[in-house]
Amino acid sequence: MRILVTGGAGYIGSHTSVELLNENYDVVVLDNLSNSCEEALNRVKNITGKSLEFYKADILNKQDIHDIFSRHKIDAVIHFAGLKAVGESVGIPLKYFHNNITGTLNLLEVMDDFNVKNIVFSSSATVYGDPASLPIKEDFPLSATNPYGRTKLMIEEILQDLYVSDNRWNIALLRYFNPVGAHESGQIGEDPEGIPNNLVPYISKVAVGLLDKVNVFGNDYDTSDGTGVRDYIHVKDLAIGHIKTLPKLFTKPGVVIYNLGTGQGYSVLEMIKGFEKTSGKEISYKIADRRPGDIAACFADPLKAKKELNWQAVKTLDDMCKDTWRWQKNNPDGYQK
Ligand code: NAD
Ligand code: UD1
Numbered sequence: 352m353r354i355l356v357t358g359g360a361g362y363i364g365s366h367t368s369v370e371l372l373n374e375n376y377d378v379v380v381l382d383n384l385s386n387s388c389e390e391a392l393n394r395v396k397n398i399t400g401k402s403l404e405f406y407k408a409d410i411l412n413k414q415d416i417h418d419i420f421s422r423h424k425i426d427a428v429i430h431f432a433g434l435k436a437v438g439e440s441v442g443i444p445l446k447y448f449h450n451n452i453t454g455t456l457n458l459l460e461v462m463d464d465f466n467v468k469n470i471v472f473s474s475s476a477t478v479y480g481d482p483a484s485l486p487i488k489e490d491f492p493l494s495a496t497n498p499y500g501r502t503k504l505m506i507e508e509i510l511q512d513l514y515v516s517d518n519r520w521n522i523a524l525l526r527y528f529n530p531v532g533a534h535e536s537g538q539i540g541e542d543p544e545g546i547p548n549n550l551v552p553y554i555s556k557v558a559v560g561l562l563d564k565v566n567v568f569g570n571d572y573d574t575s576d577g578t579g580v581r582d583y584i585h586v587k588d589l590a591i592g593h594i595k596t597l598p599k600l601f602t603k604p605g606v607v608i609y610n611l612g613t614g615q616g617y618s619v620l621e622m623i624k625g626f627e628k629t630s631g632k633e634i635s636y637k638i639a640d641r642r643p644g645d646i647a648a649c650f651a652d653p654l655k656a657k658k659e660l661n662w663q664a665v666k667t668l669d670d671m672c673k674d675t676w677r678w679q680k681n682n683p684d685g686y687q688k
Contacts, residue, residue: 353377353423354597357410357458358431359403360387362541363473363530366590367429368395368403369539374594378403379423381416382432386544390686394538410454416461427469427600428462429593430455433502436548437477437644440499451502452509459513468520469600471593472510474503476528476582476612476649485616486652489526489608496644514606521603523596528582528612528651530589532671533678540678541586542685551583551671554623555679558632565634567619569641574648578619582612582650585666585674595662612651613664621668629672 354371358364359380365387371378372395380392380403392405404423408415410432419425433451434440440447455472462468479487480494495501507524514520531551533540546562547553556562570577592611599607617625623634657663 364431372399372401383409444498532585537677537681565636566639572647580616580648588664595660609656610651616650
């Protein structure tokens with residue numbers, strides 16, 4: 352079986368490529384390296400002792416995608432390629448709509464041309480907006496509060512319409528909660544450009560001394576300690592979630608939707624404490640204003656994926672902190688792209 356991984360040089364894509372190779376899938380990666388670098392793929396090969404095909408290509412260029420499908424018989428696509436910074440998407444929405452939506456339309460058109468109708472799509476818990484209750488189940492109402500989230504919601508809808516038009520399509524919409532951590536080898540991990548927007552990369556840069564202190568965005572939420580609560584999931588668990596989804600896709604299920612989360616929420620302060628414990632470093636922090644658009648708490652009901660995919664997250668908070676810290680310590684400048 353040969354899987355095309357769009358965005359395969361990125362954070363989740365590189366970890367998923369490792370697990371695909373470990374499971375003896377053939378892997379073809381398409382990535383324009385706009386938010387990643389080829390070194391990540393060298394390390395994927397290093398970790399697995401296996402090779403993969405890499406194309407520096409853009410999903411905005413239909414011919415690029417077409418060429419790859421002409422060269423390789425693809426059985427399914429795992430579609431990670433996309434822009435993902437929420438704040439940036441508010442400032443440059445057209446870029447986000449163009450890249451994420453036009454890019455996905457190009458991909459789907461080429462897949463259709465080559466009669467490849469199996470796709471796993473990277474969606475996000477952001478499609479639940481501010482949920483009315485917790486934990487979040489897959490059938491909760493959907494909404495978007497920013498252009499990034501809207502691209503996820505729109506692509507989910509496009510894929511559902513596509514299935515209605517042609518029920519030979521098999522589509523898995525995977526809604527990720529908060530991916531963190533790194534491969535246990537310390538060779539691949541999250542490598543954000545500039546100052547991180549997300550909590551765990553920020554904490555790890557404070558721990559390694561590259562940043563001064565964590566700004567805790569609000570301590571007056573209706574949560575156990577007043578700080579925001581999220582469902583952090585180890586990126587390896589998340590990657591394995593994709594591996595468990597593929598056999599399901601090959602049973603021709605139509606459209607399936609799964610939360611990929613642990614079901615357990617941790618607050619910002621709990622994450623800081625967890626990281627202090629595993630790194631042995633003191634993490635300075637200060638309470639700052641709430642970040643506009645943030646919600647108090649968000650965590651998954653992951654039981655549907657457990658029941659139907661036989662998948663559940665197994666890594667602990669300690670694993671998440673330990674693996675993030677190993678990656679950060681071994682690679683203080685990331686991949687040095
Ligand atoms: P990432 O930025 O590390 O990976 C995305 C990859 O896509 C990058 O390597 C980038 O170079 C590539 N890419 C972007 N636009 C492209 C284009 N036009 N053509 C070809 N390649 C392109 O992000 P990630 O964290 O690995 O996320 C992967 C997917 O999962 C994204 O779609 C993201 O929206 C989604 N997601 C991520 C999170 C998260 O917290 N990381 C949460 C929910 C959903
Ligand atoms: C963010 C995105 C979400 C996306 C997800 C993917 C926003 C508003 N939301 O989710 O759409 O799907 O990333 O990873 O950007 N925090 C701090 N200080 C920091 C950074 C974060 O206190 O420097 C807090 C936040 O207020 C939140 C928690 O930490 O309570 C997690 O934040 P973050 O890692 O940015 O993830 P989300 O906001 O959940």
